[in-house]
Amino acid sequence: MRLSLGQREALWAYVFLAIPLAFFLYFRIFPTFQALGLSLYEWHADPGARKFVGLEHYERLLEDPLFRRALTNTFLYTLLGVPSQLFLGLAIALLLQRVKVARDFFRAVYFAPYVTPAVAVAWVWSWMLSPHFGLVNEILTLVGLPPQPFLQSPTQALPTVTWVVVWQNLGFQVVLFLAGLESIPRQYYEAARIDGGEGWRLFRHITWPLLNPVLVFSVVIATIGYLQLFTQVVNLNFTDQGGPLNSTLTLALYIYQLAFLRFQLGYAAAVTVVLFALIFLITLVQLRVFTRKVEL
């Protein structure tokens, strides 16, 4: 039997896609449904002994103070981290655009933390912020300010962790904004200047609207990142993960603790479903709210 050219092309396409498709079905799609399934069962290592509990885990979530804490904290991290990261990122990108010397050097310096392992970075900051003999407190004392407990204080720990994450992600944000700024045609600014526009008005009417696609992308990516905060939280306070007094506990850390320290895999799966729903919803809403097309 001879195959037509089109049939031959289709056949090759299936050959090329076979392994990738098998991978995504088996390691991504199947586990997603399995997580949904597991959330309806009381976990047991022996599959035959797993008891069906229906929506019981989800009901339990409503009354679980630790879950509520983790959820609130996760929102706090996002509400604090995303705007800080975007604001600082944009400010630095605008400054970088203005200077003519050493731009590549500055860009590299700001970007460097982004490529370094978050685990090691968290330990470095944990030493920097140590209440006794930490460099930050030494500097505070030097300039006459009282030393702070930072990660040891239930009120300061969450903003402190957020700062470390912002510090590490800042360069990524700067580079994105810089690329966005550079893609805005010079002529727009020149034309506006001839019409008497300057400074803030140029920013407000040209830079800001034309930066919108980069902004939307950044908000969505950053939000998804903060909703999944784990590595920094664990390593910044390793001996009391999520502490002090659960003030830094996140959903991702709570999932880890439930599943792999207490072996309540079914209940943990229910929390992952909530996290999934959250990320899904927030992404949809943000795309809706922020995507205002700019026509040129």
Place this chain on the structure above:
Amino acid sequence: MRAQRRLGDLLALLLLGLGSGVMVLPFLWMILTSLKPFPELFTLRFLPQEPTLENYRQVLWGTGFPRWFLNSLLVATVTTASVLFFDSLAGYTLARLRFPGRNVFFVLILSTLMVPTEMLVIPWYVMSAEKGWINTYFGLLFPGLMSAFGIFLMRQFFETLPQDLFDAARIDGLSEFGVFWRVGLPLVRPALAALGIFTFLGNWNAFLWPLIVVQTPQMRTLPVGIALFSGEAGTAWNLIMAASSLAILPVLVVFFFFQRQIIEGVVLTGLKG
């Protein structure tokens, strides 16, 4: 007017310099601390009085550090090679070949981007326990062997190429795989480089899944090794900073050599994606 502009430029430079200080200081403090003997940690001097490499010696010879480093290198290399090959092949197929079900397959793969890793690690763990993948290299590797984002990215790039190139190659008698390998791939090299860098970094720095699947010290990857070692080291910050330096400095050196490519890669993947 001109003077005012100059003053503004100077102020911008000053602010940027100050900011750079905040970015660099932790790394500097890390290196300085790593060169101090233990008692000097508490003397409030910025520079080490009697600098020593003893901390590095202890980390390199007294822990599993070399092994963790090699484990991470192996995991990151294999996953990167796999992602580069399969993601570009799948991206090419979805962009350039016509066949029934093309859009369904694409949406199917893309939809997995919405699922957070936290949701997958529990089923992955259950699966690994059943199949005996716990504490094995395959167990460490399998989640990273392909990436939906990479397929999406490569598809975007393959779509921009002119069809004539591929038609000409077929007329010249190249096989379907030859068209992809010899004509398509060389034209998307910048995208491949960017994807490669990102995949490598992502797997090199990964923490959550390795923490779950690894059970013995010999199988630890670098991040897991650093975290557990530092957890045990207590207040021996000089040792912890030596270990952190050993994890961070190689990455920084590579970064400063390839910073232009790496940063352009971010822009390429970030804005196309």
